[in-house]
Amino acid sequence: MERSFEKYFRQNRLPHLWCPGCGNGIVMKAIVQAIEKKGLDQDKTVIVSGIGCSSRASGYMDFDTLHTAHGRAIPFATGIKLANPELNVIVITGDGDCTAIGGNHFIHGCRRNVDLTVVLFNNSIYGMTGGQASPMTPTHKKATTAPYGAIDRNFDACRLAEAAGATYVARSTAFHVQHLTDMIAGGIDNKGFSFVEAICQCPTSFGRKNKMADPAKMMMWMRDNAVMKAAWDKLPDDKKTEEKFPIGLFYNESETDYATAYNEVIQIAGGADK
Amino acid sequence: MNSEITIKLPRCKGCGICVAFCPKQVLAVDELGKVMVVNADACIACGQCELRCPDYAIFVDKKVKA
């Protein structure tokens, strides 16, 4: 039986160009399933992406879609949302796109609390350009620009988002597909800046360099090391070993979103009926 | 056979994820790098393969008993 999520894909653009076993396809499906779950109007939903393997997703999705420049998806998305608040705006970005070149836009997007749902495809690497280190490459992992292992400390994008003012912050993985879908759906529900980190595998540019070329093994690593938040909170510190990481909803707070706040400005300025 | 497995072959890239996560060894990747069903009878329609396929190439439906 044909799956209902297929209607959210541009069928003439599939199969997608990602490598065999690339996690991007799993995360992209989680996004459209979250959209379906929330019943978003396909004509009133815009997908905005940056540049990177992950950002290629916008081209496969059957909505109004915008493939921006490297790092700049959030400013473009901000403009779309403020210009037409009735649109649902979902941002697709990579770990490099979001936290390196787009890092400033990311924290300011969080701070403004624009009603966007940002899904960061975290494959710990610059996939598209062939495996250079990103700000989210874990310390000691290898990359073409860190051939002896990265010495840079890596960002925890969820903590960054929360500190910067995002009103919904969650993490999941390509292994935990249904959980990931739920986390994204929760982000869509939140009227404000929602951030979902989706840990996903890049077997080609990250896996091969780090003795994990098999995509299934990378997903098993996610299965074995992700700890649901409730369990993580109870975990003694000595059990929180380097590979282990928490997933789940980390933060959710109701705050006035930017467009709503600006409507008050328009009221005060007397432009409401213009 | 409890299930009906549908494969959209042009989409399959032979990554082996479905094979690795199938609890019943129903699937394999063939010489040409495409998924194939090697033990249809063992399938329990758990849906793991469909859930994890990054290329939306494999679908499993429970067979409705006639």
Added chain:
Amino acid sequence: MSKARLMQGNEACVEGALAAGVRFFGGYPITPSTEVAEGMAKLLPTVGGKFVQMEDEIASMGVVLGASLAGKKAVTASSGPGISLKQELIGYAAAAEIPVVIVNVQRVGPSTGQPTAPSQGDVMQARWGTHGDHPMIALSPWSVREAFDTAVMAVNYSERFRTPVILLMDEIVGHLREKVELPEASAIEIYPRRKPTCSRAEGYEPFTPDKDLVPNTANFGEGYHIHVTGLIHDDTGFPIGSPKITREVTKRLHEKIDIARDEITHVEEYFMDDAEYAVVAFGGTARTAYEAVANARKKGIKVGMVRLITIWPFADKAIKKIAEKVKGILVAELNYGQLVGEVERVVAGKCPVELCAKYDMTIFEPAEIEAGIDELVAGGKA
């Protein structure tokens, strides 16, 4: 005409943009353009529009492009360093054919330069600032009233040609205060956002050019499910690695402006009827050049002035015509010599072209340009 008001060039530019239908502004403060952002922050919400102060000029450029794609006419403003930061996304606007206006109130550069001092040093940046082959429209006003008019024109051209348009102001005009009468709204011609000419079912393609070579791209949210990218794309909007399409798209982007060149290249001539010499100037410098030319006339020199309002595309036709009738041309510009190269290219040796350049953070004195005219007359062909 509504009654006269005392205002600054930067403020007039805000008024012009709003009159042309702009309802969105994103920017980051920088001297000497800040009054544009401040004016927008104050006035946009009074007409139901939105202003947003972004974290930097790159974001400012991104946010206005997003707003434009969602259907709002949008403007950003900056100067020197900020305009440099915007370049990548100015190219994006050219490639993805997104209407947008970038106001550049020029300051002395490069780098932080002289933040509060006037300059016209961004002539070539306006044309070639972003990488790759791309068309560009740039307009430069010489008065407060013209700041209003060129702002309207810039918005209209951006919509009509679906391209970025640079309003190349300078600090002289930006901070100039003059009493101006602004036209009634009814007297202002507004080019509306282009609309799709067929439905999705009828095979709509967002980048299929119309007869004027400009596509009728839908706004987001209108049900067309369009894809917009900075990659070279075909009429469907999707990227394609084809030499033929790459060539055709690059050509069309240029030609859509080229075929309308006569119409959008605005040039004004003063005392040119009997002129034996011509001064070419634009923006704030043209105010001084006008005075210098008038003074030279009093001394009996038959000199006139050609003022470029449209800087890009360059006024090839007008300059060529003048080169055929005068004995020499003096280009006065507040930089080390930029526009002069274009004039030389067009004149192609038909008459001498001299440069009157100034790049010391002060504006021209009429005497300096008069001295340039005297030299031209002394050394020009008999």
